[in-house]
Amino acid sequence: MEKYYFLRTLVEEGRQRCKALIGQTFEDGAKVDSTVNVSADRALRDAYPTGTTFVTDSLRAASKYYQAGNIYPIGILDSDYRDPKHRPTEEMLRAYEIFIGATDLSDSVSPKEKEPSKTTSKSLLGKMKLNPELKIPSIGSEGFYVDSDVWYLLMRNIQNQVNTMLIGATGGGKTELVLLACKKLGISCSVYDMGSMYDPVAGLLGVHRLQKGGVSVFDYAKFTRDISKPGVVLLDELSRAPVTTNNILFPCLDSRRKLPVEIAGGEDLREIEVHPECCFIATANVGVEYTGTMSMDRALVGRFFPIELSYMPPEQENKVLVKRCGISISDATNIVKVANSLRNMYNKQEISSSISTRETLMVGDLVADGWDLVRAMELVLLPLFEGTRSDGERGIVCRVISSR
Numbered sequence: 001m002e003k004y005y006f007l008r009t010l011v012e013e014g015r016q017r018c019k020a021l022i023g024q025t026f027e028d029g030a031k032v033d034s035t036v037n038v039s040a041d042r043a044l045r046d047a048y049p050t051g052t053t054f055v056t057d058s059l060r061a062a063s064k065y066y067q068a069g070n071i072y073p074i075g076i077l078d079s080d081y082r083d084p085k086h087r088p089t090e091e092m093l094r095a096y097e098i099f100i101g102a103t104d105l106s107d108s109v110s111p112k113e114k115e116p117s118k119t120t121s122k123s124l125l126g127k128m129k130l131n132p133e134l135k136i137p138s139i140g141s142e143g144f145y146v147d148s149d150v151w152y153l154l155m156r157n158i159q160n161q162v163n164t165m166l167i168g169a170t171g172g173g174k175t176e177l178v179l180l181a182c183k184k185l186g187i188s189c190s191v192y193d194m195g196s197m198y199d200p201v202a203g204l205l206g207v208h209r210l211q212k213g214g215v216s217v218f219d220y221a222k223f224t225r226d227i228s229k230p231g232v233v234l235l236d237e238l239s240r241a242p243v244t245t246n247n248i249l250f251p252c253l254d255s256r257r258k259l260p261v262e263i264a265g266g267e268d269l270r271e272i273e274v275h276p277e278c279c280f281i282a283t284a285n286v287g288v289e290y291t292g293t294m295s296m297d298r299a300l301v302g303r304f305f306p307i308e309l310s311y312m313p314p315e316q317e318n319k320v321l322v323k324r325c326g327i328s329i330s331d332a333t334n335i336v337k338v339a340n341s342l343r344n345m346y347n348k349q350e351i352s353s354s355i356s357t358r359e360t361l362m363v364g365d366l367v368a369d370g371w372d373l374v375r376a377m378e379l380v381l382l383p384l385f386e387g388t389r390s391d392g393e394r395g396i397v398c399r400v401i402s403s404r
Helices: 042-046 090-102 124-130 148-159 174-185 200-205 222-226 245-253 314-325 329-347 357-368 373-384 392-403
Strands: 005-012 015-020 053-056 059-062 065-068 071-074 164-168 189-193 206-210 216-220 231-236 258-260 271-273 278-285 305-308
Touching: 015 042, 042 071, 053 090, 071 090, 090 329, 124 148, 148 164, 148 174, 148 278, 148 305, 164 174, 174 189, 174 231, 174 278, 189 222, 200 206, 200 222, 200 245, 222 231, 245 258, 314 329, 314 357, 329 357, 329 373, 329 392, 357 373, 373 392
Parallel strands: 164 278, 164 305, 189 231, 231 278
Antiparallel strands: 005 015, 005 053, 053 071, 059 065, 206 216, 258 271
16 A cells, blocks of 8 residues: 555644644654644645645655645545545545554644643642553544543542542443543442342342341342442442432442441441542433433432533544444544434434434444445434334434435
8 A cells, every 4th residue: 555644734823734643654664743834735725624634645854844745635524525636545545544543633733732731740630641551541542532631530530539420421431431540540440230220228238148047147239348448339320220229328428438237137247338449430321311310319419529521522433433343434424424413403402312422333333344324324323213214203313314
């Protein structure tokens, strides 16, 4: 395959610039400097929005800048090309897919573009940012995207044993985010599916069991052991837990840091102390469309530090689909365009359900396995809505898919 280079337009000091994306090398192995300006076809650059990525088959050093050969916009919808002559070749498209699959483009910003950091190496935030072990997960390595503020806030709360609740739509990666954070910190994470805990007393405290001879023995729940050691206890989908769970959890989550076990036998331990290095993290799905979701008790929510997770930016979700599903950037862009159209309609209360990243990944997996793009979207998205292909919410979704 021929050598290609990838560039991006940006605004720097009030002027439009063009610079190479990070993570590239010349044919001789020398590193391409992503802070150096690139001279490229200005008329073609101006024909597309700032932030557009371009591909070129030639990049050479010229005094204090790089000189690019012919450039072509890449990673955009077919309908967005201003002229058919601007389209890149299939080999260029393939090279771009390989590149973004191996590179975390969220870091493809020159130092001059980034806001000056107000943190110092003496602060906890400064220390975390300087610690390579706590680096933000990247699309290139983990196939995962998270906002930097969310990441460092979660890491800070875990290290300080601050009870934290991640709030957001289902399928947005809340559980995976906690597991990644614990892996980076090198601590254990005990996961409890609160939505399926129909008997909180048995699941969190324990049960009496009869042994031979009719002797009753109290069998403590695994939860009592997990809160007695360092690590994270993840209360997954706490918003779906029975309301009787609240009274059991309250003493663990407030300043008492104890779990009363009043149902234990006469000689059994009636109170479990929460380990000083144990941290409780909860996830909660919010919205009327989530079947089985409880209206959460204000007293329970108030015992957690809330972190709200939004859908990832479209360009990042595109890259996640390319990385994790192995599909083309064009297919990924179309999937995310449809998803965001439906998300916007949900926000305007035009439809009753939104589309999660979990569902865009399902569509991407079908496309990777050979399904037609439109049919893959229909198979995954239509069952989420009522109506027919021509009427109701399902009809609306069909029209959105067809329009893309």
